[in-house]
Amino acid sequence: MKTVSCNLCGADLKSYYGKRPVAVPLVLGHEFLSIIVENPNGEEFTTDYNNQMIYKGDRVIFYIIHFCSTCYYCNNGLPQKCINQQKIGHSVFSVLPMGGLSSFNVFDKHIPIFRIPNKVSDFFAGTLTCSFTTAYTALSTLKLGFSREFVVVGSGLLAVFLCLILKEKKATTITVVINDIAKASVFSKAEVHEIILLEGALSRKTMKYDCLIDAAGDSTLIERAITDLTDFGEIVLLGSTHPVNDIKINPEMLVRKCISIHSVHNYTPKDLSEALSLMEKMYAKIAFVENYCADFQFSNVKEAFQYAKQFNPLRCKINFAM
Ligand SMILES: [Zn+2]
Numbered sequence: 001m002k003t004v005s006c007n008l009c010g011a012d013l014k015s016y017y018g019k020r021p022v023a024v025p026l027v028l029g030h031e032f033l034s035i036i037v038e039n040p041n042g043e044e045f046t047t048d049y050n051n052q053m054i055y056k057g058d059r060v061i062f063y064i065i066h067f068c069s070t071c072y073y074c075n076n077g078l079p080q081k082c083i084n085q086q087k088i089g090h091s092v093f094s095v096l097p098m099g100g101l102s103s104f105n106v107f108d109k110h111i112p113i114f115r116i117p118n119k120v121s122d123f124f125a126g127t128l129t130c131s132f133t134t135a136y137t138a139l140s141t142l143k144l145g146f147s148r149e150f151v152v153v154g155s156g157l158l159a160v161f162l163c164l165i166l167k168e169k170k171a172t173t174i175t176v177v178i179n180d181i182a183k184a185s186v187f188s189k190a191e192v193h194e195i196i197l198l199e200g201a202l203s204r205k206t207m208k209y210d211c212l213i214d215a216a217g218d219s220t221l222i223e224r225a226i227t228d229l230t231d232f233g234e235i236v237l238l239g240s241t242h243p244v245n246d247i248k249i250n251p252e253m254l255v256r257k258c259i260s261i262h263s264v265h266n267y268t269p270k271d272l273s274e275a276l277s278l279m280e281k282m283y284a285k286i287a288f289v290e291n292y293c294a295d296f297q298f299s300n301v302k303e304a305f306q307y308a309k310q311f312n313p314l315r316c317k318i319n320f321a322m
């Protein structure tokens with residue numbers, strides 16, 4: 001598979017700048033699009049996860065976890081926690097380097113592959129293997145649906161996608177808490193109902209809402225949510241993928257208010273397939289997000305990492321020479 005483009009995700013930046021523990025040596029990059037250049041079986045075509053025919057030259061993405069299919073988690077439909085997993089862009093592969101910042105990758109036949117429709121851009125195809133599908137999966141955990149008041153915490157692409165999907169699902173209200181004022185414009189374009197700066201949210205005496213979705217790993221707001229939430233309130237945690245502060249929880253309050261806490265880390269191939277369908281359906285409404293992404297050639301990948309640190313765009317996208 002030849003890499004066409006790879007978005008630098010927040011996790012890549014944290015790994016690159018030493019803010020999260022990583023195994024080395026590894027090839028970073030897990031939001032990427034490839035084209036098929038060779039099939040070692042000599043066949044001209046094969047089929048993807050959704051049983052669509054795929055041919056040499058087709059644009060494809062992959063499920064980013066190599067899983068064993070035999071462990072307890074694999075047998076229970078949870079390959080994202082396979083005990084023998086190797087994760088593209090995160091793990092040290094024993095034979096070949098595997099990552100979106102490699103010009104080529106070799107994929108084993110049993111790794112789920114997804115053909116990308118023409119209308120989905122390289123940037124958006126990349127987001128399907130991390131941010132977009134994680135946002136979709138996080139919102140799939142909710143027990144009581146979308147006719148409620150939501151608070152989303154986060155200023156990054158994950159928070160943007162959470163708001164856009166909530167909007168698509170007709171959430172009653174969407175409030176976003178951001179720590180970077182420069183991000184206000186993308187959220188106002190996403191037509192959220194209210195944008196609050198983090199300091200503002202922390203200084204408010206009371207906030208009442210039904211669901212908190214944390215895409216930032218903000219321990220203070222997560223702790224506070226337990227007091228703020230209405231009865232049957234739900235908390236979805238997905239942002240704490242780096243070291244964060246502990247929180248204090250009062251079990252009596254959890255019980256009396258019947259609060260649920262869901263945690264999401266990665267997703268299944270089925271989640272990815274469903275997220276792709278949803279993306280196609282709402283594509284016209286989300287396409288503007290790509291304007292908040294900065295493009296670099298692969299030969300300038302170092303500059304891209306520096307630019308990402310200095311200017312914090314929603315994504316830097318690395319384009320490979322074809
Ligand atoms: Zn990521």
Ligand SMILES: [Zn+2]
Pocket residue numbers: 067068069070071072073074075079081082083084085
């Ligand atoms: Zn397994």
